[in-house]
Amino acid sequence: MRCLLFACLLLGALPSFALDRFHVEGYTLPNGLQLVLKPGSERGHVAIRLVVGVGLDDFSCADKELPHLLEHLLFSGIDATGEGGLEERMQALGGEWNAYTSNADTTFVIEAPAKNQRKVLDLLLALLTQTRIDDNAINVAKQVVEREDGGHYSHLQRWLDRQDLGHTASNQLAVELGLKCPERAQVDHLTREQLDKVRKAWYAPNNMTLIVVGELDRLLPAYLERAYGALVAVEPTEHLPLPQIQASAAHERTLSHGFVGGGAKLHWLVPEPALEDQHDEAFDVLKDYLDWALYRQLRLAHGLSYGPSAEREVFGGVGFMSLNADLEREDVPAAEQVLDELKANLLKNGLDATTFARLKQAAIARQTWAVQGNSALADYYWSALGDYEDGHFTNPAEALQEVTLAEANKAMRALLLQPGYLRIEKPLMSYDQLMWAIAGVLGLIVLMLLGWRLRHRTL
Numbered sequence: 394m395r396c397l398l399f400a401c402l403l404l405g406a407l408p409s410f411a412l413d414r415f416h417v418e419g420y421t422l423p424n425g426l427q428l429v430l431k432p433g434s435e436r437g438h439v440a441i442r443l444v445v446g447v448g449l450d451d452f453s454c455a456d457k458e459l460p461h462l463l464e465h466l467l468f469s470g471i472d473a474t475g476e477g478g479l480e481e482r483m484q485a486l487g488g489e490w491n492a493y494t495s496n497a498d499t500t501f502v503i504e505a506p507a508k509n510q511r512k513v514l515d516l517l518l519a520l521l522t523q524t525r526i527d528d529n530a531i532n533v534a535k536q537v538v539e540r541e542d543g544g545h546y547s548h549l550q551r552w553l554d555r556q557d558l559g560h561t562a563s564n565q566l567a568v569e570l571g572l573k574c575p576e577r578a579q580v581d582h583l584t585r586e587q588l589d590k591v592r593k594a595w596y597a598p599n600n601m602t603l604i605v606v607g608e609l610d611r612l613l614p615a616y617l618e619r620a621y622g623a624l625v626a627v628e629p630t631e632h633l634p635l636p637q638i639q640a641s642a643a644h645e646r647t648l649s650h651g652f653v654g655g656g657a658k659l660h661w662l663v664p665e666p667a668l669e670d671q672h673d674e675a676f677d678v679l680k681d682y683l684d685w686a687l688y689r690q691l692r693l694a695h696g697l698s699y700g701p702s703a704e705r706e707v708f709g710g711v712g713f714m715s716l717n718a719d720l721e722r723e724d725v726p727a728a729e730q731v732l733d734e735l736k737a738n739l740l741k742n743g744l745d746a747t748t749f750a751r752l753k754q755a756a757i758a759r760q761t762w763a764v765q766g767n768s769a770l771a772d773y774y775w776s777a778l779g780d781y782e783d784g785h786f787t788n789p790a791e792a793l794q795e796v797t798l799a800e801a802n803k804a805m806r807a808l809l810l811q812p813g814y815l816r817i818e819k820p821l822m823s824y825d826q827l828m829w830a831i832a833g834v835l836g837l838i839v840l841m842l843l844g845w846r847l848r849h850r851t852l
């Protein structure tokens with residue numbers, strides 16, 4: 394009965410309803426499967442995202458590749474025709490599919506013609522319920538996953554990772570602080586029993602969200618209730634707590650990247666403090682402000698960096714703000730000074746009110762055109778599931794609107810008063826140093842030859 398009601402709602406979708414991207418037809422089936430359905434503006438097409446609530450963060454360092462390996466294995470095939478036969482079925486329906494494993498989830502991503510949406514969903518359901526995983530498939534998938542992660546993990550690479558030379562600056566800092574695993578996870582030792590366990594514990598309807606955006610079939614709600622409603626719920630598994638900062642890291646470090654070159658990168662990274670009653674969007678606006686301040690100072694005023702930027706990044710349970718600049722090797726001290734002056738000036742005078750207002754308005758305006766089309770909308774819902782409740786996604790424009798100058802100043806002070814972590818990435822030697830080294834070696838050879846000749850003459 395309930396599905397009929399939703400069907401009527403979908404059919405009678407008013408244009409304003411379709412335009413309001415924060416309002417969706419969302420409900421949960423009795424087995425716990427969360428559905429997010431949205432009529433899209435483009436006809437003839439549907440974008441489907443099946444989000445399974447299991448990701449890399451749910452496993453210890455040694456077993457981190459388990460959900461990723463399982464994701465690959467689920468494409469092994471549903472009958473004797475195997476992987477190829479499965480792909481042929483999708484081709485015959487005119488759709489395309491892929492899957493991604495992230496820290497937080499495993500997501501199946503499908504684009505398909507609207508007229509085949511129920512058949513495509515049938516195929517996805519078959520993949521979830523009928524895939525047989527044998528040892529041969531496991532070995533093939535292990536090779537693929539290993540190749541995706543950059544080929545076989547050699548002893549040299551492992552040693553370099555241990556020396557912190559194989560990571561980018563922010564990753565390396567996350568390792569130092571105990572927020573990230575020091576080595577790349579291996580797949581060789583993972584067993585079929587472990588994979589079966591992950592599949593049983595996490596691939597259940599009460600741990601999934603199905604998002605469908607586009608020209609929705611009028612029978613879709615009834616179909617979903619019948620087909621996906623047959624999946625059996627399991628006892629939920631607790632997620633592992635996200636790692637917090639566990640160790641201290643050097644305030645300043647130079648990281649060698651590559652052997653010879655004239656460039657360098659400067660990063661100043663700082664953990665975002667948790668502020669009481671504060672919008673997370675305050676840090677978004679602050680990021681835009683710092684991004685623009687860096688551009689004005691490092692590029693326009695001093696010409697030291699072509700594309701300086703401010704970034705927000707999350708490692709484990711900790712968010713970081715970073716100020717970054719690509720530089721010439723010899724400009725590193727000058728850039729450090731500009732950065733120090735920029736921070737001191739902001740702490741002394743606060744954010745400029747006019748610039749703040751302009752950048753805040755730009756961020757709000759961006760929300761009106763940031764998500765275009767069915768696929769982008771489906772991806773948006775996937776990324777914003779944390780802000781979803783009862784058919785509503787939080788409108789970021791409203792939250793941005795509420796960020797005041799005083800609030801942004803408070804966030805800025807809490808951020809910039811910390812010492813943070815300075816990381817300089819540069820190659821081992823500059824071209825000049827390499828030239829001097831070569832000249833030195835040549836000089837040594839000439840001296841040795843001269844010495845040898847002198848000795849022979851005197852003898």
Ligand SMILES: [Zn+2]
Nearest residue numbers: 461465538541
């Ligand atoms: Zn993969």
